[in-house]
Amino acid sequence: MKLNAKILGMESGGSPVVVLNVEDAEDLGIRSDSRVWLQLRGKERIAIVNLAERVVEEGTIGVFDEVAKALNIEDGAKITVEVAKFPKSLQHIRDKLKGRKLNEEDLREIVQDVVDDRLDEIELAAFVTALEAFGLSIDEAAGLTNAMVDTGDRLKIKDGPIVDKHSIGGVPGDKTTLLVVPIVAACGVVIPKTSSRAITSAAGTADRAEVLMPVALDIDDMKTVVKKTNGCIVWGGALHLAPADDKFVQIEYPLSIDPLMMPSIMSKKKAVGAEYVVIDMPCGRGSKLKTIGDANLLAKDFIELGKKVGVRVECAITHGEQPIGHTVGPLLEAREALQAIMRKAAVPDLVDKATHIAGMLLELAGKAKGNGQEVAMEALKSGKAEKKLRQIIFEQGGDSEIKPDDLEVSKYGLDVKAERKGYVLWINNSALIAVARAAGSPKDKTAGVQLYKKVGDAVKIGDRLFTIYADKARKLKRAEQILKEDPVMDVAERMHMLVHEVKESPLHKKSFILER
């Protein structure tokens, strides 16, 4: 059936939606919420059907923006519309719902249909939930990884070895990548780093890096930067590397589960051609992995998965009970990283973590033998790393002369002071993230939290513990409100032994960490 397009000027927020007149829908033999197959000038697409009696006349098809964009539809275009065939991958999803293991071919069909928007939200949600419920075997994770790589673009760089790093996230203020990339690149190793914006955190690496330089490069520009400098720090979202993952994340996030974490991470690394990868696993209360035991098990799986997909993986299990450095929020973190790489401020935990991970990468790439961290530290101390960072900033189109003082925080600030003396006993990561997000981070780049004290520090009454920065008084107010409900820091003379009392069935507000 041929129908005339009518651009509706509406967004569904993701799903490809079209609106048919009830008469046309009847003729096609479809009900609302069914799928149609659309074709225009050789391009095709599956879309979800809504029905209309008035807005869309007979012979016309109303298209939402997502569909109009995908097929380059203009008002009046003659679109071929047919009932969509039952997606074969749905049978595999149904098998998974019964607890069956899927083979690589099955997974490939699912991922292809995800990329082509042939599965709707119900089906995607069922698939993701079934993966969560039944778990993924290493073979399934490998199959998904390969399928996700093959259904997207790839970065092809000839000179190797190519290394990469990734953090599974959860620790606020983790600006490690901003140091690791220049250190590694300065030592002559290729590290084409893509990163994400914050999903549940107060700042993603892409948000931090964007304070210093443009990060929304396309794949050709990314390649040019890497060729000139050995490294880059770009936002992965615009690159179409393993694009299925972006759709899975949209389902995982509202459900607070991420069964696809391993294939997601691994596929992005493989898509940039990485041969050696270090996975950072921050560990401890308030981070994604609660125990070192959990971290070890996950590390084993990651290494195993790496073997299956041809990537040599090592894991760094790191302390994750409190923020890295003293800052949370894109600008504050970028400034602290810049100070650290310029040796203008001592940020010992950040430097230790960054040089450790860089050292592991250098050893994997054969640039060091048992003394990776020393080599990394030398690159930092000698100024080679700073020079490399500035070169990367320049090549990505930023101001390579940028100084920490150029970076100004939001104008509204709220000092939080100690009400008793003692020691900082703990910092609540998720409360800290909630406060920073309420203050505007990461959307308002200059918002965030500056810490003055960390765990174990001695505190006197009236000492400033931290400052919250926000662009708007309203947002600062909201951050303050959240702070009252959920304390960020505990100061006491001796260890408080009680976490909390449980007197009735608790509604546990569990924070969920999703970083890609």
Added chain:
Amino acid sequence: MKLNAKILGMESGGSPVVVLNVEDAEDLGIRSDSRVWLQLRGKERIAIVNLAERVVEEGTIGVFDEVAKALNIEDGAKITVEVAKFPKSLQHIRDKLKGRKLNEEDLREIVQDVVDDRLDEIELAAFVTALEAFGLSIDEAAGLTNAMVDTGDRLKIKDGPIVDKHSIGGVPGDKTTLLVVPIVAACGVVIPKTSSRAITSAAGTADRAEVLMPVALDIDDMKTVVKKTNGCIVWGGALHLAPADDKFVQIEYPLSIDPLMMPSIMSKKKAVGAEYVVIDMPCGRGSKLKTIGDANLLAKDFIELGKKVGVRVECAITHGEQPIGHTVGPLLEAREALQAIMRKAAVPDLVDKATHIAGMLLELAGKAKGNGQEVAMEALKSGKAEKKLRQIIFEQGGDSEIKPDDLEVSKYGLDVKAERKGYVLWINNSALIAVARAAGSPKDKTAGVQLYKKVGDAVKIGDRLFTIYADKARKLKRAEQILKEDPVMDVAERMHMLVHEVKESPLHKKSFILER
């Protein structure tokens, strides 16, 4: 925020959708695919947000028909719109995703939010999938049953005992209820039967009954009919009994899973006040339960669930390898049932099944003691059952004088004849259903399949095996096509031992049976 309503004249096909202008959405602080809380004249509703730049102007809210209907919205109505609060039940769903058992309070909150449309499709799909993956404990099934009853309307009839029956479905041509209800009611036992239309089958009991009488009664009319006749056969869809189930079915159906079968069935029975229930479990290849062992396990669970929710349950495990009687399709089946109850045609399997189940109900209700089937058979033979059926038809607004010959099948017919002699070795239920549905059943009430032979019958070359009826030549053609791909009946001299060969990983086209 107050916004002016604009009726869009569009249906989403279920989900409550509204369209906001991007500016208003920004002011509210929501993204597309978020939820808003709407209020108009004391009524409230949660809706999913789509965004628009042109179609819906600032200060205006576009509403889909589902929302307009729910809140009685007219063009220009001033609607209060706020960001919806995080539904508490979502935390319970997240717990279930982790494999946790839910308690009755948790389940009640989920079901209430389902009824109030506070959960979106992703969340519902995840919940249903998690129930499928982790299974329901009997306590969870009981909690869901009670919650589903309490969130809907109930039929209140004072005189007891009240009995009910239900088939878990899967056998084509199962018109048993059309006999059971009048038999039981004729014996002085109250049986307020609600039934469903076909979901995956060629005819639901409501579709069959509708050939003889109106079935879309409201709850008051249903009560009147039951008071006058002891029974009724009405469509449950318009009654708001356990309405959560209708939403669960919309998720279960596309996923081909029905983890909520037990609470769904039990809640509908409890909602009409049934104290004694017989569950019919057709069993065997081609029906929902493949083995008698499966059926026994399910029966045990049903009886157990009944105990928990205060309903005495017995189960009838019945033969389900081939159709009941010789007809498939609403009119053909209604006619056959009418002939059987009038003793104008011998339909021995139907009569045996109906009198058995009716007998079990009569014994449960104390109207028989060990001789239930005899009492039921007597009601049939004496004409009491026919008289009762005609009384019910009359009270529901149908023609109580209706004769089998008044019921005319579709005008297009296709005879399928035996190409070799031998015996009917098997009938493929799902192929038969597919053929009947392709021919137009259940939407075209007069379409369907008339069988002349059943399993074990001797066949000569050229004997008619069955006739397919359709309203339109096009539909008959489609049915014929499907018949070619998937044979309905096998005729052979000796038993063929091979089912089929498997030479490579098969894509099993499994049929899914969902009847409520």
